[in-house]
Amino acid sequence: MTRTAFVTGGARGIGRSIATTLGAQGFRVGVVDRDLEPARATAEAITAAGGTAIAVWADVTDTASVRAAVETVTAELGPVDVAVNNAGWDDFMNFVDTTEEFWEKVLDINFTGALRVCHAVVPGMTERGYGRIVNIGSDAGRVGSSLEAVYSGAKGGIIAFTKTLAREIASTGVTANTVCPGPTDTAMLRAYADSSPDGAKVLAGMTRAVPMRRLAQPADVAAAVAFFASGPAGYITGQTLSVSGGLTMA
Ligand code: NDP
Numbered sequence: 001m002t003r004t005a006f007v008t009g010g011a012r013g014i015g016r017s018i019a020t021t022l023g024a025q026g027f028r029v030g031v032v033d034r035d036l037e038p039a040r041a042t043a044e045a046i047t048a049a050g051g052t053a054i055a056v057w058a059d060v061t062d063t064a065s066v067r068a069a070v071e072t073v074t075a076e077l078g079p080v081d082v083a084v085n086n087a088g089w090d091d092f093m094n095f096v097d098t099t100e101e102f103w104e105k106v107l108d109i110n111f112t113g114a115l116r117v118c119h120a121v122v123p124g125m126t127e128r129g130y131g132r133i134v135n136i137g138s139d140a141g142r143v144g145s146s147l148e149a150v151y152s153g154a155k156g157g158i159i160a161f162t163k164t165l166a167r168e169i170a171s172t173g174v175t176a177n178t179v180c181p182g183p184t185d186t187a188m189l190r191a192y193a194d195s196s197p198d199g200a201k202v203l204a205g206m207t208r209a210v211p212m213r214r215l216a217q218p219a220d221v222a223a224a225v226a227f228f229a230s231g232p233a234g235y236i237t238g239q240t241l242s243v244s245g246g247l248t249m250a
Contacts, residue, residue, distance in 0.1 A: 004078045005229065006030045006070065008060055008117060009087030011038035013186035014136065017218030018084055018225045019043075023051035025226060027082065030073035034059040034087075052077065060087045060113030070120045079128060080121045082229045085114035085158075086136040090188065092195040095149035103150045110154035111161075118165060122174065131174035134228045135162045136221075137240065139182045139248045147195070155180070159240050166238035175237035177228045182244020183207075184216040212245030 005022045009015035011033035023029045023046030031046075031053055033039040039055035046053035054076055058069035073080055089109045091102070114135050125131025140148050141155025159178050166176040183189055183206045193199035193206075207215055224243045227233055242248040 003081040005082035007084045014218045015086040017222040021222040028077040029053040082132040090151040092147040106150040126172040129173040133176035137178040137180040182247040210245040
């Protein structure tokens with residue numbers, strides 16, 4: 001049976017890889033992003049490879065746009081069977097330098113954004129008796145990360161939220177799991193490195209800290225997401241899986 005996936009932040013980085021991986025596996029994919037042009041490029045890459053995808057604009061901090069995106073994907077590709085909450089953002093600073101405005105922004109994108117999508121898609125999934133929620137957390141949410149106190153809190157919140165949601169809907173055929181990337185080679189990580197006077201040294205230090213001695217590639221994360229999104233993963237729920245080359249073993 002062909003399923004429909006809704007991937008936030010699908011324009012680039014990890015989200016793009018998740019969208020193209022799901023597209024290659026036969027999912028119809030709604031590539032959802034606040035940046036429409038690169039989202040279109042992702043959707044076109046999926047269709048060029050023989051899959052089915054559309055690009056849809058939404059900002060996960062805006063409830064109306066999230067609901068409109070779910071409606072568009074449902075109308076054009078069918079009801080959402082898989083929702084991947086991947087959109088995320090951070091800026092890097094010591095906690096003492098953060099402001100309440102900053103906390104609100106980080107929480108709104110990284111935490112409440114996932115809640116908004118779940119609120120929009122979970123009732124339909126439970127009604128139809130099938131669904132896969134895959135939330136993108138972070139190893140920062142499991143073990144903490146310097147210069148990312150608020151982001152780590154948001155990602156820790158995602159892990160706890162996912163477990164609770166999983167419990168509430170476990171009997172309905174809908175699963176909810178969290179994938180936690182470690183340092184992954186994307187624009188977000190480059191921004192982190194560039195926030196230091198010696199970015200190359202920061203990246204080298206991060207790589208050394210990973211037991212496998214390499215940064216994650218977006219495809220490494222996408223493989224784990226695709227597993228949780230699959231039909232055969234239906235007996236696995238409320239789990240937190242790190243994809244970090246052995247950095248976090250918990
Ligand atoms: P990128 O910054 O490379 O890509 C994130 C995508 O999400 C961008 O297309 C971005 O759009 C989009 N996005 C951001 N905010 C919103 C929003 N409010 N509404 C809709 N779309 C939005 O990040 P990554 O690919 O690196 O990160 C993907 C996920 O993985 C995030 O949740 C991140 O926290 C998590 N993660 C990443 C790690 C890493 O090392 N890279 C490590 C651990 C977790 P725009 O370009 O406009 O900002």
